[in-house]
Amino acid sequence: MMETMRTEGTSEEQPEYRGEALAARSVIGGILMGLANLVPGISGGTMLLATGVYPQFIHGVAEVSTFRFRPRSVLTLACIVISALVAFLAFAGPVSGLVILHRWVMYSLFIGLTLGGVPVLWRMLRPVDAGVVVAAVVGIACMALLAFVQPEPAEGSRGYLFAFIAGLAGASAMVLPGVSGGYLLLLLGQYVTILTAVAAFKNGLTAGDWAAVSGTLHTIVPVGLGVLVGVVGVSNLIKVLLDRFERATLGVLLGLLLGAIIGLWPFQEGRPPEVGTIFRGDTVVVVDGELTMEQAGREIKPSAWETAFFTPSTGQAAAACGLIIVGFATSFGIALIGGGDRKQDQGGPSDR
Numbered sequence: 491m492m493e494t495m496r497t498e499g500t501s502e503e504q505p506e507y508r509g510e511a512l513a514a515r516s517v518i519g520g521i522l523m524g525l526a527n528l529v530p531g532i533s534g535g536t537m538l539l540a541t542g543v544y545p546q547f548i549h550g551v552a553e554v555s556t557f558r559f560r561p562r563s564v565l566t567l568a569c570i571v572i573s574a575l576v577a578f579l580a581f582a583g584p585v586s587g588l589v590i591l592h593r594w595v596m597y598s599l600f601i602g603l604t605l606g607g608v609p610v611l612w613r614m615l616r617p618v619d620a621g622v623v624v625a626a627v628v629g630i631a632c633m634a635l636l637a638f639v640q641p642e643p644a645e646g647s648r649g650y651l652f653a654f655i656a657g658l659a660g661a662s663a664m665v666l667p668g669v670s671g672g673y674l675l676l677l678l679g680q681y682v683t684i685l686t687a688v689a690a691f692k693n694g695l696t697a698g699d700w701a702a703v704s705g706t707l708h709t710i711v712p713v714g715l716g717v718l719v720g721v722v723g724v725s726n727l728i729k730v731l732l733d734r735f736e737r738a739t740l741g742v743l744l745g746l747l748l749g750a751i752i753g754l755w756p757f758q759e760g761r762p763p764e765v766g767t768i769f770r771g772d773t774v775v776v777v778d779g780e781l782t783m784e785q786a787g788r789e790i791k792p793s794a795w796e797t798a799f800f801t802p803s804t805g806q807a808a809a810a811c812g813l814i815i816v817g818f819a820t821s822f823g824i825a826l827i828g829g830g831d832r833k834q835d836q837g838g839p840s841d842r
């Protein structure tokens with residue numbers, strides 16, 4: 491896998507396709523990448539590996555970021571990016587709605603999807619040494635920190651900065667196969683916020699409602715800038731880390747996957763604030779049957795409700811286990827199709 495991921499190798503290390511085949515693979519890979527970034531637990535980079543265009547994507551980003559505009563690289567990058575954006579815009583609304591209304595169901599599926607990458611990384615890291623263990627512990631600690639230090643919603647300039655950081659984190663994660671950008675957004679508390687804004691942006695464009703479109707720009711613009719910086723800057727950094735510290739980087743990645751379930755405990759639900767209590771510095775009242783912030787006059791939507799844990803029924807616990815198995819099988823299968831087991835490609839002692 492890592493030989494395929496490196497971008498400094500010879501042309502023989504990278505799959506070559508004719509123009510038409512490369513364009514078709516790039517479009518398909520971009521669509522799958524866009525859908526993957528909506529689902530915490532599935533990596534957009536893995537989708538590009540599955541369609542065989544990951545090396546071209548990394549090369550394209552590296553070349554464009556250094557102002558080298560080869561037509562083949564630009565066309566490949568454009569096909570991937572445009573198709574990913576179209577898929578993301580088309581499905582952002584339905585996915586965010588499912589997370590809000592059926593949180594425990596979606597989180598159970600996300601746990602399985604996330605853990606599906608663990609066996610693939612484990613085989614790539616064998617034999618596991620002390621350095622890998624330490625790196626994995628660091629990754630688990632990072633996930634635990636993100637899960638337990640839930641940031642408070644920020645507004646104004648702090649809100650813009652946090653949206654930028656969320657975009658940066660999400661884009662940075664999606665570049666490396668195995669790391670889910672959607673999952674990091676989920677832990678940062680920005681997943682539903684961003685998907686809701688994207689869905690509103692799309693609906694506003696479709697309806698020609700420019701007021702609705704402009705209302706989403708305070709989220710869309712800083713997140714978009716973060717995504718741009720993340721893809722360009724961190725993809726180059728990841729390339730260096732994989733070239734120079736491959737096992738340590740993969741060890742941290744393994745820890746991230748193992749620690750992911752800390753923040754995805756499924757049995758939690760959104761609970762509305764009570765009338766008369768203070769919500770984000772404002773009093774909760776009822777206006778036209780809807781919970782509303784009295785001074786701001788804004789409706790308190792389900793996506794903004796605080797989450798709380800609950801005790802599942804026997805049926806819910808059984809269903810959650812089933813969904814975890816389904817998610818695991820799906821993610822693991824995709825990783826294998828994408829080239830997750832590349833021991834032969836890396837060349838063992840027998841073939842060097």
